[in-house]
Amino acid sequence: MGAVPRVACINDLSGYGRCSLTTALPILSVLGVQACPVPTAVLSKHTGFPDYAFTDLTDAMPAYLESWSDLKFSMIYSGFLGSEGQIAVVRDFFIRQKKNNSDCKILLDTVMGDDGKLYSTYTPALCKAMRELVAFADVITPNVTEACLLTDTPYHGEALHTAEAIALAQQLAALGCGSVVITGIVREDMICNLTYCSGAVFFDTVHRTQCLFSGTGDLFASVVCAALARGRDLDQAVRAAGQFLSSVTQYTLQQNTAAEEGVLFEPLLKELEAYL
Numbered sequence: 074m075g076a077v078p079r080v081a082c083i084n085d086l087s088g089y090g091r092c093s094l095t096t097a098l099p100i101l102s103v104l105g106v107q108a109c110p111v112p113t114a115v116l117s118k119h120t121g122f123p124d125y126a127f128t129d130l131t132d133a134m135p136a137y138l139e140s141w142s143d144l145k146f147s148m149i150y151s152g153f154l155g156s157e158g159q160i161a162v163v164r165d166f167f168i169r170q171k172k173n174n175s176d177c178k179i180l181l182d183t184v185m186g187d188d189g190k191l192y193s194t195y196t197p198a199l200c201k202a203m204r205e206l207v208a209f210a211d212v213i214t215p216n217v218t219e220a221c222l223l224t225d226t227p228y229h230g231e232a233l234h235t236a237e238a239i240a241l242a243q244q245l246a247a248l249g250c251g252s253v254v255i256t257g258i259v260r261e262d263m264i265c266n267l268t269y270c271s272g273a274v275f276f277d278t279v280h281r282t283q284c285l286f287s288g289t290g291d292l293f294a295s296v297v298c299a300a301l302a303r304g305r306d307l308d309q310a311v312r313a314a315g316q317f318l319s320s321v322t323q324y325t326l327q328q329n330t331a332a333e334e335g336v337l338f339e340p341l342l343k344e345l346e347a348y349l
């Protein structure tokens with residue numbers, strides 16, 4: 074693949090609020106990975122704000138991705154999808170890339186909701202269809218809400234017992250993906266990310282910030298993606314992402330900004346390389 078790993082980033086462009094592509098692109102770039110965006114929707118602000126303009130790009134995506142048929146990617150990183158119709162488009166892109174390039178790894182961040190609630194543009198039909206994509210992924214990174222949605226498990230908060238978390242990861246793996254990372258499991262004043270990989274389980278625990286900032290899942294998945302594209306193992310990638318998230322959320326908390334402003338990662342970008 075050459076000196077610079079290349080990643081197709083399927084995600085929305087939210088003009089304000091630090092999430093999706095405005096997070097993925099700087100994180101991948103600063104870690105020396107070429108980030109090639111595939112915008113799924115353009116929003117003026119992310120959906121955590123009460124007012125936002127939303128343009129769905131489903132109709133533009135088939136030609137956009139078709140014109141990439143000659144390109145090979147080290148990874149495909151898929152996040153926020155704008156409509157149920159995008160599932161088939163993204164699935165076909167996954168299949169074409171894997172066929173042309175069996176080394177291509179797929180990281181599916183199963184973005185659907187958080188804190189027990191769906192994001193406002195997500196429909197139950199889109200969530201159900203998301204399961205179809207899981208079967209094509211090498212790694213998925215659901216939060217607890219998304220893990221419950223994907224497995225039809227009743228949601229009872231972000232705190233999970235170890236046995237519950239492992240059972241959820243096993244059910245997710247049974248949907249057909251390679252490895253599972255369940256993010257943001259709450260343990261009193263700690264937060265735990267569970268990695269389930271070839272039957273082995275790793276728990277990575279970091280300090281928890283007592284505030285739920287928008288876009289933390291995007292930041293986490295973006296660091297994992299860049300680390301994997303750089304050849305790190307999944308458990309190393311998860312550890313790096315967890316530690317970086319812990320630092321940036323603590324920094325953000327000190328700045329007293331509103332939660333929907335997201336994580337103030339910009340001042341700490343220069344230090345990210347040291348976490349890998």
Ligand code: PXL
Pocket residue numbers: 085087092093116118119120121153184192287288289290291
């Ligand atoms: O952080 C996930 C996300 C991505 N994209 C958009 C969102 C959200 C969460 O609110 O609104 C547009």
